[in-house]
Amino acid sequence: MPAPARVMEWWQGLRWSDDRGDTSIQMAIVFPFVLLATVAVVQASMWYFARQIALTAAREGASAARAYQAGPSDGAARAQDVLERTAGDSLRGYSVAAGSDGQRVRVQVSGTAMSMIPGVAGLQVTQSASGAVERWTTPGE
Numbered sequence: 001m002p003a004p005a006r007v008m009e010w011w012q013g014l015r016w017s018d019d020r021g022d023t024s025i026q027m028a029i030v031f032p033f034v035l036l037a038t039v040a041v042v043q044a045s046m047w048y049f050a051r052q053i054a055l056t057a058a059r060e061g062a063s064a065a066r067a068y069q070a071g072p073s074d075g076a077a078r079a080q081d082v083l084e085r086t087a088g089d090s091l092r093g094y095s096v097a098a099g100s101d102g103q104r105v106r107v108q109v110s111g112t113a114m115s116m117i118p119g120v121a122g123l124q125v126t127q128s129a130s131g132a133v134e135r136w137t138t139p140g141e
Contacts, residue, residue: 043116047123050091050113054127057082057096061107062129065098068136072098075107089114091125106130 057079065075076098083094094111108128115122 039116046090046116047113047125050111050122050125051127053083053086053091054094054109054111054125055129056086057094058107058109058127058129061096061098061109062105062131065100065105065107066131066134068134072100072105072107075105079107079109083109083111087111092122100133103133104130105133 060082061075061079063075064070064078065072067074076096079096079098083091083096087094090113091111092114094109096107096109098105098107100106106128107130108126110124110126113122113125
C-alpha cells in the first residue's frame with residue numbers, strides 16, 4: 001500500500017506545480033465580461049436618470065398647462081425651464097412639444113441620454129404627461 005500513496009502524493013504535487021498561471025489566464029478571460037457588465041449597468045443607470053429628468057419636466061409642464069386660463073405654450077415654457085435647470089449633461093438635445101384639444105393638455109419631452117462609450121450616440125428618451133384642462137363649469141354640465 002505504500003506505493004499507491006506515493007503515486008498519489010507525486011500526482012498531487014505535479015498537478016499543483018502545473019497549475020501555475022491558471023488564475024492569470026482565467027482573469028484574462030473573465031475580466032472583459034465583468035468590465036462589460038459594469039459599463040452596461042452604469043449606462044442603464046444613466047438612461048434611467050435621463051428618463052426621470054424628462055418625465056419630471058413633462059409633468060411640470062403639464063401641470064402648468066392645465067392651470068386655469070393657461071395654455072400649451074405655458075406648459076412648454078415651464079418644461080423648458082425645468083430642463084434648463086436639471087438636465088445638465090444627462091439629457092442632451094432635448095426638445096419640448098405641447099398641445100391641447102381643449103379638454104386635455106399633453107406635454108412631451110424628448111432627448112438623448114449621455115453615452116459611456118465615446119463616439120456612440122446615447123439612447124433616445126421620450127416621456128410625456130397629460131391631464132384635463134382646469135375650467136369653470138356650471139352645475140349640470
